[in-house]
Amino acid sequence: MPDKSALPTRRAPLSQLFQPDLVPEPVSPEAIGATVPITIDGIETKVPLGSTILQAAKSLGVHIPTLCYHADLEVAGICRMCVVEIEGQRTLQAACAYPITTPIKVNTYSKAVRIARRHVLDLLLSEHCGDCYSCRRNGSCELQALAEEYGIDSFRFGHCERPMPVDDSSFSVVRDMNKCVRCRRCVRTCIDVQEVGVLEATKRSKDVFISTFLHKPLNDVVCINCGQCINRCPTAALYAKNASDEVWKALDDPDKHVVIQTAPSPRAAMGEMFGLPPGTTVTYQMNTGLKRMGFNHVFDTNFAADLTIIEEGTELILRLYKALVAGDTTVALPQFTSCSPGWVKYCEHFYPGYIPNLSSAKSPQQMFGALIKTFYAQKLGVDPAKIVSVAVMPCTAKKFECDRPEMRSSGYKDVDFGVTTRELGRMFRQAGLDVPSLPKSDFDDPFGGATGSGLIFGVTGGVMESALRTVLELVTGKKLESIYEHGEIMPVRGFEGVRYAEIPIQEVGPVPELLAHLVPDWDWLRGVTLKVAIAHGTANAHKVMEDIKAGGHFSGCHFIEFMACPGGCLGGGGQPVPTSAEIRAARANAIYGEERTLSVRKSFENPAIVRTYQEFLTDGPCGHRAHELLHTHYTPRGKHID
Numbered sequence: 001m002p003d004k005s006a007l008p009t010r011r012a013p014l015s016q017l018f019q020p021d022l023v024p025e026p027v028s029p030e031a032i033g034a035t036v037p038i039t040i041d042g043i044e045t046k047v048p049l050g051s052t053i054l055q056a057a058k059s060l061g062v063h064i065p066t067l068c069y070h071a072d073l074e075v076a077g078i079c080r081m082c083v084v085e086i087e088g089q090r091t092l093q094a095a096c097a098y099p100i101t102t103p104i105k106v107n108t109y110s111k112a113v114r115i116a117r118r119h120v121l122d123l124l125l126s127e128h129c130g131d132c133y134s135c136r137r138n139g140s141c142e143l144q145a146l147a148e149e150y151g152i153d154s155f156r157f158g159h160c161e162r163p164m165p166v167d168d169s170s171f172s173v174v175r176d177m178n179k180c181v182r183c184r185r186c187v188r189t190c191i192d193v194q195e196v197g198v199l200e201a202t203k204r205s206k207d208v209f210i211s212t213f214l215h216k217p218l219n220d221v222v223c224i225n226c227g228q229c230i231n232r233c234p235t236a237a238l239y240a241k242n243a244s245d246e247v248w249k250a251l252d253d254p255d256k257h258v259v260i261q262t263a264p265s266p267r268a269a270m271g272e273m274f275g276l277p278p279g280t281t282v283t284y285q286m287n288t289g290l291k292r293m294g295f296n297h298v299f300d301t302n303f304a305a306d307l308t309i310i311e312e313g314t315e316l317i318l319r320l321y322k323a324l325v326a327g328d329t330t331v332a333l334p335q336f337t338s339c340s341p342g343w344v345k346y347c348e349h350f351y352p353g354y355i356p357n358l359s360s361a362k363s364p365q366q367m368f369g370a371l372i373k374t375f376y377a378q379k380l381g382v383d384p385a386k387i388v389s390v391a392v393m394p395c396t397a398k399k400f401e402c403d404r405p406e407m408r409s410s411g412y413k414d415v416d417f418g419v420t421t422r423e424l425g426r427m428f429r430q431a432g433l434d435v436p437s438l439p440k441s442d443f444d445d446p447f448g449g450a451t452g453s454g455l456i457f458g459v460t461g462g463v464m465e466s467a468l469r470t471v472l473e474l475v476t477g478k479k480l481e482s483i484y485e486h487g488e489i490m491p492v493r494g495f496e497g498v499r500y501a502e503i504p505i506q507e508v509g510p511v512p513e514l515l516a517h518l519v520p521d522w523d524w525l526r527g528v529t530l531k532v533a534i535a536h537g538t539a540n541a542h543k544v545m546e547d548i549k550a551g552g553h554f555s556g557c558h559f560i561e562f563m564a565c566p567g568g569c570l571g572g573g574g575q576p577v578p579t580s581a582e583i584r585a586a587r588a589n590a591i592y593g594e595e596r597t598l599s600v601r602k603s604f605e606n607p608a609i610v611r612t613y614q615e616f617l618t619d620g621p622c623g624h625r626a627h628e629l630l631h632t633h634y635t636p637r638g639k640h641i642d
Contacts, residue, residue: 034048035049036048036050038053038106039104039106040053040107040278042064045059047100049101050101051097053084053106054082055254056106057108064082065081065082065146065149066079066096067143067146067234068081068183071580072232072581073188073232075097076097077096078182079230080094080116081117082095082100085108085113087104087105088105090293091328092112092116100480104595114150118150118152121147121150122157123157125143125147125156125157125159126158126159127159128143128159128179129160130623136239136242137239141235143234163178164176166178170223171241171403172225172227172241172396172397172573173218173223173227173239173240173573174238174239174240174241175218175238176237176239176350177237178237178433181234182201186232192539193228193406193566194224194228194564195538195542196213196346198222200212222349224342224345224397224564225342225396225397225573226395226565226572227240227395228565229573231573231575231578232573239522240396240399240574241396241399242419243417243418243423244316244419244423245417246416248427250390251293255386256386256387256388256430257386257387258294258295258387258388259372259376259387259390260298260389260390261391261392262287262290262298262299262301262391262392263391264301264455264591265421265587266420266421267283267286267446267590268590268591268594269457270435271436272576273426274434274435279586279589280436281590281594282436284441285435285436285437285439285440287441287442288439288441289482292431292438293428295537295642297385297444298444299443299447300333300443300454301368301391301446303449303454303606304371304454305364305450305454305455305466306453306466306603306604306606307364307367307602308339308457309367309470309604310621311621312338313461313467313471315359315360315468316335316359316467316558316559317518318518319332319333321518321519321524323427324500324525325524332356334357334554334558334559335357335359335560336354336562337562338359338361338634340363340562340563340569341363342564342573343538343562343563347545350545353543354545355634360632360633361630362630362631362632363398364454364562365401365402365415366407367629367630368412369414369415370414370629371592371629372389373389373414374410375612375615376447376614385412388416389414390415390418391418392570393569393574394421394458394572394575395418396420396572397564397573398418402414402416402418406632406633409630421576422574422575425576445608449607451598451600451602451603452596452600453466453469454603454606455595455598456595459539459568459569459591460536460563461568462568462591464492464532466603468489468532469487469602470603474515474604475508476506476507476509487602494618495536495567495581495588497543498540499535500532500533500553500554501533502530502531502532503531504529504530505525505526505528505529507526509521509522510525512604515621517620518622520619526635532561533554533560533561534560535561535563536562536565536566536568537563537564541562544560544562567587571584617630
């Protein structure tokens with residue numbers, strides 16, 4: 001029994017809890033850029049004024065465990081796993097939230113620190129459903145890793161027995177609050193990173209509960225299915241709805257013809273599922289693995305990305321022609337990209353008045369799905385009813401997108417199943433395939449050809465750069481490489497939340513045959529400055545949309561690329577966990593690096609695209625058949641316009 005005489009008889013007064021030496025001194029303007037000496041575990045160093053103890057420790061290679069902390073999020077200091085001891089201070093301090101303004105000495109592993117962290121873990125585990133062996137995050141759970149690190153092999157204070165139902169109402173995201181550790185990463189992600197605000201911490205103290213509005217199911221609130229909460233959740237309290245069992249069932253059925261398309265971003269991240277550093281591409285090894293798993297054909301989503309550029313770019317030209325030449329004041333400008341289903345749903349929920357600004361072009365995933373069950377089925381003589389079309393995507397919202405009722409223009413469900421990078425990685429392991437060690441193989445015909453423009457769709461700014469590569473060359477008649485070095489349009493690249501660029505069109509050439517049925521000449525574009533913008537993450541989309549509503553700077557744009565996820569698709573909610581700015585940058589470098597190795601880098605030069613228009617979409621871009629299969633319309637709350 002503990003010695004009760006050693007226990008406090010009452011709570012300490014506030015004057016003792018909030019000691020003067022715990023309040024950081026205000027920083028004067030003269031102190032900006034200054035450094036402060038600090039000693040961590042006996043190691044002396046200097047750090048920038050205002051750095052946290054956690055940042056200082058990382059700079060020295062000193063490990064401090066964290067749980068609520070995430071590099072993408074604002075500091076919360078909730079979980080207390082990162083507590084450290086500061087010489088001269090009575091209480092332990094959270095390293096992630098303590099700013100260094102004066103010289104201090106820190107001990108990161110004293111007896112008091114180790115005991116406190118162990119108590120924190122024991123208390124968290126007492127409220128955590130402990131079915132680790134059957135858990136989706138088994139082996140990648142941060143709570144599990146911390147328990148192993150601190151030698152916890154029993155539930156000292158007991159544990160819960162799944163008293164709460166699992167919410168699987170969403171097409172994309174599943175919530176299991178039995179595994180929630182109340183770190184609020186999901187709340188901060190939804191509010192601060194995405195500015196959607198679906199999740200919030202309700203009640204207080206030990207009764208804190210992460211909830212939706214009025215405790216409604218996810219499918220009944222304004223969730224945009226982006227899955228960013230999943231990528232930052234340390235446990236399996238949030239995970240993507242898994243379609244891999246249905247895909248295996250189709251692969252095992254000899255009566256089914258199963259094909260798969262692979263998006264650019266999973267290739268730059270799949271290596272992480274096998275322990276490789278972020279930014280290690282395994283594009284062609286994936287092809288081999290998928291064929292060994294039993295897929296009849298493996299296609300490159302980049303083909304459909306090139307198709308999207310042709311259709312979306314043509315739509316932009318038609319909108320500009322109507323506005324600048326025909327004087328049609330009803331034309332909705334700026335035109336918004338529609339490749340990101342999370343962004344489309346965000347626009348539907350929060351800015352329904354701007355739905356006409358969305359391009360009517362479907363995303364590459366859905367364009368490909370429509371072609372597979374029409375053009376592809378005809379070429380191979382396969383009954384489209386027997387085709388199972390699978391898409392491996394970096395995005396959880398793609399699961400929602402393929403289930404939208406308007407995505408059935410082929411007469412069937414255009415894409416049957418969307419699987420994430422994480423899900424496909426597990427399927428590879430179930431099949432005993434170590435992807436990085438597999439031999440390389442190409443994508444299959446008739447859609448094997450793709451371009452660098454399709455590949456860079458995976459990076460924020462990639463859709464814009466791809467569109468500009470095609471539009472500029474077709475309009476000016478000049479090689480893009482004569483305008484931009486290596487044909488790379490650097491003004492639209494980067495990871496700034498919002499980017500703006502002006503592209504002057506000083507001279508024009510003849511209208512190419514592909515577009516001759518739409519406009520007579522390009523003279524009306526001579527001297528025009530094309531104004532474009534890029535925003536990634538819906539918090540940044542919110543800034544741009546509010547500016548447009550106010551008639552601000554971005555309302556004068558002609559074309560704006562919006563992506564729901566930070567970094568674009570490579571930071572999607574279905575990508576490997578963890579994520580961070582450094583990891584997203586490494587994946588981007590992988591995509592750009594692979595793109596430079598391709599011989600064809602502009603969408604309109606893709607031979608497979610040319611054949612598709614010659615053999616199937618014979619009335620050209622934005623023609624009747626293209627509109628029937630490759631375009632759609634959106635309405636508030638996702639209902640279809642007939």
